[in-house]
Amino acid sequence: MPQKFEAEHLEFDRMGIFREDYTSFLFDHIGLEPGMLIVEPGCGTGFLLRKIAKKQYSFGLLSRMSRKLHKKNRIIGIDIDPKLVHFGNEYVKFEGLSSVIDLKVGDVYNMSLVSNSADMAICHMLLCNIEEPLRAIKEMVRVTKKGGTLVAVEPDNSQNIYYYPKSERYTRLVQKANKFSIDGYKKVYGGDLSIGPKVPSLFLKTGLNDIQLYGHLSIVLSCGSQLKSPGRLLTTKEKELILGYNKKKWEEERKILSVAGIPKTEIDEIINYESKGINVLLEDSQNIRYDASVTAFPIYLTTGKKK
Numbered sequence: 001m002p003q004k005f006e007a008e009h010l011e012f013d014r015m016g017i018f019r020e021d022y023t024s025f026l027f028d029h030i031g032l033e034p035g036m037l038i039v040e041p042g043c044g045t046g047f048l049l050r051k052i053a054k055k056q057y058s059f060g061l062l063s064r065m066s067r068k069l070h071k072k073n074r075i076i077g078i079d080i081d082p083k084l085v086h087f088g089n090e091y092v093k094f095e096g097l098s099s100v101i102d103l104k105v106g107d108v109y110n111m112s113l114v115s116n117s118a119d120m121a122i123c124h125m126l127l128c129n130i131e132e133p134l135r136a137i138k139e140m141v142r143v144t145k146k147g148g149t150l151v152a153v154e155p156d157n158s159q160n161i162y163y164y165p166k167s168e169r170y171t172r173l174v175q176k177a178n179k180f181s182i183d184g185y186k187k188v189y190g191g192d193l194s195i196g197p198k199v200p201s202l203f204l205k206t207g208l209n210d211i212q213l214y215g216h217l218s219i220v221l222s223c224g225s226q227l228k229s230p231g232r233l234l235t236t237k238e239k240e241l242i243l244g245y246n247k248k249k250w251e252e253e254r255k256i257l258s259v260a261g262i263p264k265t266e267i268d269e270i271i272n273y274e275s276k277g278i279n280v281l282l283e284d285s286q287n288i289r290y291d292a293s294v295t296a297f298p299i300y301l302t303t304g305k306k307k
């Protein structure tokens with residue numbers, strides 16, 4: 001059974017990941033062309049598709065004209081979770097993108113799309129969450145036109161970097177927990193959080209051509225300028241969201257780390273340390289200016305062409 005995600009938490013998480021450097025990395029390599037029919041299985045709330053739509057249909061000065069010039073619903077998202085699809089379509093509407101994006105409930109292993117119809121099938125953090133990534137890629141190949149493109153953007157959490165200058169012990173505990181969590185995630189959800197560099201070999205198995213692999217390291221320095229406005233005051237709504245997001249994250253961590261064999265005392269220590277850090281931040285968000293913690297996550301982007 002794949003992991004379940006809350007729409008609000010997925011949105012919040014994606015806002016953190018899709019900083020300018022990450023978005024440029026994606027657009028530099030996925031090869032968008034005007035008018036393409038694009039399909040994203042495992043689209044969640046459609047965060048990536050909304051970025052793509054804004055890029056494709058230049059929602060600036062020429063927005064209305066460019067939207068009219070193109071056919072409707074050229075961007076299709078498919079997800080197994082009806083709640084995510086429902087909230088995703090609300091976000092699409094709110095951002096004025098309903099004429100180009102349509103999110104539907106469906107299964108990546110059996111998409112209700114005609115064979116050879118899409119110019120591009122793209123997935124983002126889907127293959128790492130499912131038990132049969134090769135079967136999913138085969139289905140993405142089926143719906144893609146000859147000469148069309150497949151793109152998979154996937155992590156390799158085994159290479160994550162963690163450094164917490166205020167506690168060497170916490171740094172070591174988190175590094176250890178991260179290594180164990182790959183095994184725990186596989187046992188609990190059947191996904192492979194280190195699938196990123198393995199995707200090209202899966203693409204080859206499906207007969208794709210011209211396979212390319214690109215990488216990006218998403219680095220976060222807590223006090224750094226990558227955060228939009230470090231230390232700005234948080235609204236009550238934002239505080240509630242941060243608390244809810246972390247509560248869910250810690251529940252998941254507990255489940256995965258205990259299955260992976262990390263002792264309960266160590267799991268408690270990690271979560272207590274993290275929870276204190278969050279409370280310090282919620283008391284006064286300026287405190288982030290004095291935190292030089294570093295986390296870094298490698299992301300792999302694989303592209304291939306259908307013969």
Ligand SMILES: C[S@@+](CC[C@H](N)C(=O)[O-])C[C@H]1O[C@@H](n2cnc3c(N)ncnc32)[C@H](O)[C@@H]1O
Pocket residue numbers: 002005010014041042043044045046047048078079080081084106107108109123124125126129130
């Ligand atoms: C980590 S989320 C990624 C969501 C989105 N691509 C993003 O990056 O924001 C993984 C998504 O895959 C969906 N999913 C899992 N199994 C699926 C399946 N068999 N078919 C379609 N979607 C699936 C989940 O519901 C979830 O929305």
